[in-house]
Amino acid sequence: MAAEIIYGLNSYFTFRIGSELFAVNIGNVTKILGLTETTKVPNSPRYFKGIINHFGSVLPVFDGRLKFGFPETEPTKNTCILVLVVEIEGHPVSTGVIVDSVEKVLIFEPEQIKPAPSIGKGFNNEYIFGIATFQTEFVIILNIDKIFSEEEINLIIAVE
Amino acid sequence: MILFQERFKEEVKEYFERLETGLLLLEHDTENFQAIDEIFRLMHSMKGSGGMFGFDLLSDVTHDLESLYEIFRSKKMSINSEVISFTLNSIDGLHHLLVQEPTEEHHLLAKKMKAETQLLINKLIPSDEKFTKNDGPEGKAKDRNANTDDQTTYFISFKPDENIFKNGTNPLYLIDELNALGECNIQTFFDFLPDLSEIDPGKCYTSWEMFVATAEETDTLHDVFIFVSDKARIEIEKVSAGNKIHNETILADFLNSRLNKEFWTPPEQQPTENETADELFTEEEPEPSNEINEQEKGLKMISLPNSTVNTIRVDSLKIDQYMNLVSELITAQSRLELVSSKINQPDLEMVTEALDKIGRQLRENAFDMSLIPLQSIAVRFKRLIHDLSKSLNKQVELVTVGLETELDKNIIEKLIEPMLHIIRNSLDHGIESTEERIAKSKSSVGIITIKASTVGSYVQIEISDDGAGLNPAKIRSKAISKGLISEQDKLSENELFNLIFEPGFSTSELVTDVSGRGVGLDVVKRKVQEMRGTVKITSEPDKFTMFILKLPLSLSIIDGLLTRVGEYYYVVPSSGIKKIYAVNQQVLKNEFRQVVELEGNQVPYLNMHEEFENEIDLPENQIVVTVSFENQVFGLVVDEVIREYQAVIKPLGKLLNAQDIFSGASILGNGQLALVIDTNKIIQKYS
Structure with missing residues (x-):
């Protein structure tokens, strides 16, 4: 599976975790999968859900709720796995994130995206690319390369 | 273009291997003219395509090497081991020159290599003889107009096969090359050109007839076409001595006689030194009037495709992809089986079963494709033994058994280093010096044996030497001094032998250039284990030491x-x-x-x-x-x-x-x- 990141698009894919509306650049999204049984990898942190068989290759899957500091809940029929491509050490790597629901694709021009303010409440500013508004709601645009950076992952694995 | 350059690099690496094979053959049999021809041909193509793809240094150096081999090809001298070693070293040098953007260093290396080659040529051939015969074709072209009396006018008919473009040959280059040899009078023919609606732009419909006045011999003219000789109909005939390009009467007479299928007698023959060679040549080369030969040639052209394609080159990435797809298919198949057994529908079951069979065959087939024989790396071993036995001043022969045994390409690649390491060890520590061997009343030539065989889903490779064997007492004291074991430890002979795989263990008292640099057999063991393989050692003093590697057929x-x-x-x-x-x-x-x-x-x-x-x-x-x-x-x-x-x-x-x-x-x-x-x-x- 040769997944590639498409750069330079100004469309953003939005999804919901808890009540918050998050977005990632559409160039990083490759697929949306229904929630399937994951195979747990021993000795990994709780927000690393496990691995799944993704058309013959191994796809690591993270739990978005736990990763972004939300309480764990039972999956609903809207729960799904968002397959993203992130850049690790210069190579595109596929990874899955479980989200509560996927919403729509929105277009934001660069000037519509404001830098992230300090909102505290467990959100680390580093991981946020910027904030935009859609109708009356804030959309948190994530910096996913940062979220899934290798140090971060190694850190994840090291936690026992 | 970059794609072509990459492909060229791959190709050249293969050339290097073939060159090495040829040279090592020559070492045993200096009269092997087939090998010399092959070497010459490889160098010629490297020179040609190297220049074409912008590897000028490579092309430059091979040009000189080609000149060197021209000496042996023309049987002026027989090749000797000094030249073989020199060429092997040059190949190593050429490896470095395989760069598109050479640095100062590369230029220096090329210069040095060229100088050395010239030196060797000068040494082999007295200088007066050299310039007329053994310089490359380009070199000779420069003085082509020096003396028209030395020249001969030839007629060349060049009818390329219509598929000639498919191997990337541009016939115009060949004509350019001829032009460089001497004055030319070229005619182009479109006799085979079909109607516009039937033209296939990938085919060649053009043929050429030309007169060339050159001081070169017919052999050189033939060499121009050396790579298309089976892809084209080439006739070379002597028209007359001297440069008769501007003498239209003679040219017209010649063409007339050709048309009427008469035998052409060159006019006013002056006895020249080329004469005999040319006559011999015309006998070999059929006259256009000879209809039987014409037919034979026709047959040869028809049967061409058979001789060309037996193997295809495929990027190993593609094979990996194919393997992945097949294993996906197998997975999907077993799911289908699961579903089918639930539904319990006879029709579906039949299809599932058939699919299962095909799937399994496909998997075996895919698996088979990714395997390559060990033979493919044998040259490296031969080369190592050749080089090392020289520098260690030992006489060693390599015996191989079962190298057709196949292994996964990835394993073979990872296997090269540990195997070379073991062989290096055997040469350095195992095989004794010639005097020592004679003192032990052994044959003065040591033997290193590589034996491979398939055992179940494993491949076993045994590398043994008939040298001094391992000395358990020596290993023991060494291990104690290194702190690997204590005085009290009681170890079996086998356990002692296994100590030499421990990190930091090296029995050689002298650190030699060859082995014993501290990084020892522990590396071998680690590498083999990384491939899920095992390595064992057995030995008998003064008889043999044998390393037994056991490796899985495939990593995947x-x-x-x-x-x-x-x-x-x-x-x-x-x-x-x-x-x-x-x-x-x-x-x-x-x-x-x-x-x-x-x-x-x-x-x-x-x-x-x-x-x-x-x-x-x-x-x-x-x-x-x-x-x-x-x-x-x-x-x-x-x-x-x-x-x-x-x-x-x-x-x-x-x-x-x-x-x-x-x-x-x-x-x-x-x-x-x-x-x-x-x-x-x-x-x-x-x-």
């Missing part, structure tokens, strides 16, 4: 045991498994340390159920799978052993790099994943 498919721990499945590779025992929780619980007694032995264990945090309760009865690593035995406690399982290993990917106790995951029939346990790592981590 392993035999394993499918086990269940809680709700998840794990695959334990069969290679390390010793025995399987059923145990009761009581036995495990009672132990204070994590040790279980099995058949009277204390075996450390890891209860995977506890370690891998399961939501399911610990079952009353569990299974201990004992695995061995080096000399340790270790128990893996699982809930259930399901069955033997051939696992297609999928890498876990970058994100999970840190999870090193698993070497990958395998997709089960139901689409679920089972993690494959790396037994070596798990033992290292937990024991």
